[in-house]
Amino acid sequence: MKRSGRPSTTFDKINATFMVLLSATMLFPFLYIVAGSLSSGTAILQGRVSIFPVEFTWVNYQAVFKNAAIWNSFGVTAFVTVVGTFFNLLLTSLMAYGLARKELRGRTLIMLAIIFTMIFPAPLIPSYLLVKSLGMLNSLNALIIPSAISAFNLIIMISFFRGLPDGLLESARIDGAGEYRTWLSIAIPLSLPSITTIGLFYAVNHWNSYFAAIIYIRDPKLYPLQVKLRQLLVENDAEQMMQAVEVNLSSLEGIKMATIIVATLPILFIYPFIQKHFIKGSMLGSIKE
Amino acid sequence: MHKNYFLKHWALYSMILPGVVFFIIFKYIPLMGSIIAFQDYNVFKGIWDSSFVGLKHFDNLFAYPEFYRVLKNTILISLYKIIFGFPAPIILALLLNEIRKMAFKRTIQTVIYLPHFLSWVIVGGLVINLLSPNYGILNELLRYFGFEPIFFLQEPGYFRSIIVVSGIWKEVGWSTIIFLAALAGVNPDLYEAAEMDGAGRLRKAISVTLPSIMPTVVVLLLLRIGDFLDLGFEQVYMLLNPLVKSTGEIIDTYIYEVGLLGAQFSYTTAIGIFKSIVGLILIVGANELSKRYTDHSIY
Numbered sequence: 001m002k003r004s005g006r007p008s009t010t011f012d013k014i015n016a017t018f019m020v021l022l023s024a025t026m027l028f029p030f031l032y033i034v035a036g037s038l039s040s041g042t043a044i045l046q047g048r049v050s051i052f053p054v055e056f057t058w059v060n061y062q063a064v065f066k067n068a069a070i071w072n073s074f075g076v077t078a079f080v081t082v083v084g085t086f087f088n089l090l091l092t093s094l095m096a097y098g099l100a101r102k103e104l105r106g107r108t109l110i111m112l113a114i115i116f117t118m119i120f121p122a123p124l125i126p127s128y129l130l131v132k133s134l135g136m137l138n139s140l141n142a143l144i145i146p147s148a149i150s151a152f153n154l155i156i157m158i159s160f161f162r163g164l165p166d167g168l169l170e171s172a173r174i175d176g177a178g179e180y181r182t183w184l185s186i187a188i189p190l191s192l193p194s195i196t197t198i199g200l201f202y203a204v205n206h207w208n209s210y211f212a213a214i215i216y217i218r219d220p221k222l223y224p225l226q227v228k229l230r231q232l233l234v235e236n237d238a239e240q241m242m243q244a245v246e247v248n249l250s251s252l253e254g255i256k257m258a259t260i261i262v263a264t265l266p267i268l269f270i271y272p273f274i275q276k277h278f279i280k281g282s283m284l285g286s287i288k289e
Numbered sequence: 290m291h292k293n294y295f296l297k298h299w300a301l302y303s304m305i306l307p308g309v310v311f312f313i314i315f316k317y318i319p320l321m322g323s324i325i326a327f328q329d330y331n332v333f334k335g336i337w338d339s340s341f342v343g344l345k346h347f348d349n350l351f352a353y354p355e356f357y358r359v360l361k362n363t364i365l366i367s368l369y370k371i372i373f374g375f376p377a378p379i380i381l382a383l384l385l386n387e388i389r390k391m392a393f394k395r396t397i398q399t400v401i402y403l404p405h406f407l408s409w410v411i412v413g414g415l416v417i418n419l420l421s422p423n424y425g426i427l428n429e430l431l432r433y434f435g436f437e438p439i440f441f442l443q444e445p446g447y448f449r450s451i452i453v454v455s456g457i458w459k460e461v462g463w464s465t466i467i468f469l470a471a472l473a474g475v476n477p478d479l480y481e482a483a484e485m486d487g488a489g490r491l492r493k494a495i496s497v498t499l500p501s502i503m504p505t506v507v508v509l510l511l512l513r514i515g516d517f518l519d520l521g522f523e524q525v526y527m528l529l530n531p532l533v534k535s536t537g538e539i540i541d542t543y544i545y546e547v548g549l550l551g552a553q554f555s556y557t558t559a560i561g562i563f564k565s566i567v568g569l570i571l572i573v574g575a576n577e578l579s580k581r582y583t584d585h586s587i588y
Contacts, residue, residue, distance in 0.1 A: 095308030123561025126322030
């Protein structure tokens with residue numbers, strides 16, 4: 001771009017200032033919660049916390065880590081995220097590979113049927129009754145199997161497989177490789193960045209999923225993290241947690257903030273990986289074709 | 290002949306089989322199960338033995354004032370979301386596009402995409418914290434300037450604005466991606482030609498950039514209109530409480546509470562069908578209008 005040669009104008013300065021302010025708006029709530037989670041209860045309640053901890057303490061995090069129910073829901077969510085994402089990727093990439101191939105007759109019809117489910121989704125109650133009649137109520141299967149393929153992610157993956165050079169797949173077959181072999185040792189490795197990105201999307205969805213769990217799960221032992229978190233934040237479950245630690249520094253508010261941070265850390269941890277693949281916007285750009 | 294074709298390509302067909310079975314079981318069977326909207330569905334009798342009642346539940350739907358309130362809330366929140374939330378990422382993408390220092394641009398992008406990856410439970414928690422009348426930063430500011438603190442989350446008048454603003458906060462950065470991709474595809478020759486004609490930056494933005502990304506804008510707007518009644522359950526449910534139900538209860542939360550918790554299966558399935566049909570009409574209608582007036586369409 002030749003633009004970099006020009007001197008910056010008033011507009012550039014205003015624009016840059018606006019961007020900095022906008023970023024501050026995006027970051028501020030986090031910093032505030034981090035600071036609060038490390039501050040004493042009185043400091044929070046007196047409104048003395050902004051983005052730096054006041055009367056620094058770890059006591060809120062101790063309360064979170066001493067809570068068996070939070071550990072348990074962490075485990076549930078980790079399991080659903082790992083197993084669920086693997087299952088998502090397996091089914092999605094198999095189907096995408098098949099539908100990307102011109103040899104597969106009837107693929108236009110199947111594509112239309114898939115797109116139709118996006119425009120005209122089934123209502124909630126019949127979906128719930130189906131999961132119930134399959135005996136999956138109150139089991140983690142209900143959080144994995146009914147969301148095995150996202151039509152949106154499937155379509156993105158098809159467009160990627162279609163973009164692979166025909167010659168490569170052809171030569172693999174001439175060498176005597178079957179379809180499954182070509183899928184596993186050529187198509188997937190060649191589109192690894194995009195498959196990773198889609199895997200991260202699925203993983204984030206599992207990690208953040210709340211609705212499916214409150215519909216299908218009744219047993220508190222199987223509550224995923226988001227359900228537990230919501231109970232703490234909104235339904236004031238935090239009181240018992242306070243009793244586990246020194247009362248003079250901890251507070252309901254501080255414990256809630258610490259729980260928010262603990263539940264967000266894994267997302268913040270994988271964020272750089274997602275970011276790496278997505279910053280150019282190349283992936284979503286290619287769906288338009 | 291046909292048989293041979295399948296035999297030759299059996300491996301390919303076996304690959305799509307699990308996916309096809311998935312879509313049939315989890316998307317199409319519930320769609321057929323929507324037939325309970327025309328029954329007085331009874332859990333013990335099941336779908337085969339429950340009696341058919343025709344359009345009774347659809348009649349009820351339009352007879353209940355409760356439903357109109359819920360529909361009105363859904364329409365208003367959705368409308369505000371489109372009016373304020375749809376143009377926001379387009380404007381933001383255009384502004385980002387004007388930044389010349391790549392490192393600065395990337396840093397900004399990294400920060401503004403981040404909220405997209407937080408769950409609605411977390412975002413709800415952040416909103417509750419920021420708006421708390423006791424220690425929330427917003428009320429601290431009000432107090433500082435000598436105002437009385439406001440119980441934001443208990444005032445029906447604030448609920449819709451809170452939903453719209455927190456929704457924009459979470460998604461605006463992420464939504465710029467697709468527009469930035471469209472912007473990156475604009476032919477540089479067009480800018481050069483415009484420069485030769487003496488066009489300034491604003492002129493170029495209006496006469497070159499905007500028309501170039503118009504197809505993307507129109508397609509996304511059409512898809513958004515198709516989702517008009519689909520506000521998403523989680524965001525609203527997280528902040529909903531009995532004091533703000535009058536302005537905050539939407540179709541999705543109503544179906545959950547009345548249908549699932551209240552076991553009114555047939556009635557709420559009728560609402561679900563109503564929602565999907567409205568969505569279909571809106572997307573087809575908007576697409577036709579768009580074809581006629583803008584030459585852009587989804588299909």
